[in-house]
Amino acid sequence: MTAGRRVAALLLGMAVGLGGCVQPTGPVFGDWYGYPPLPGPQAYVSVELVLLGPPTARQGRFRMHTQTMWLDAAQQNQSDYMGGTWTAQPVTIDGQACLRIDLSGLSTGMHHETLISHFIELPNGMLVPATSDGRPDLSPGGLAFRLAPRPRNSFAYGRV
Secondary structure: OOHHHHHHHHHHHHHHHHHHHHOOOOOEEEEEEEOOEOOOOOEEEEEEEEEEOOOOOOEEEEEEEEEEEEOOOHHHOOEEEEEEEEEEEEEEEOOEEEEEEEEEOOOOOOOHHHOOOEEEEOOOOOEEEEOOOOOEOOOHHHHOOOEEEOOOOOOOOOOO
């Protein structure tokens, strides 16, 4: 292979790689992130949740990336990628239109017992855990597990 072809191949590879970072590979219904606590001092899980589908979807597939962060025991930190299906149904909470989002297929691996599979999307886009009676858990404990929406124009939108 000549030097010119090597340079062309390198540039093509870089363009393809960088092009994949510009936008999601398909429609993204929503993208959230948060840092729920783990059962231990100074321990958290970084959660990134992407619901795939167009903005009008009411079901689809999801991708989730978790990264445990033990500040005093870094050797226990783990990263995991999960997927499954999601459904959304409109609900009215105290006169406000919200969505209930249910995730199916979450893994039962290490620390995944702290992950939430039933959320209420508040009008501000925040996901908070749903209580057993279908209301948003706005207690301090529930809010510790909230996920914040990423702005649609953010670099990471739709990336997990």
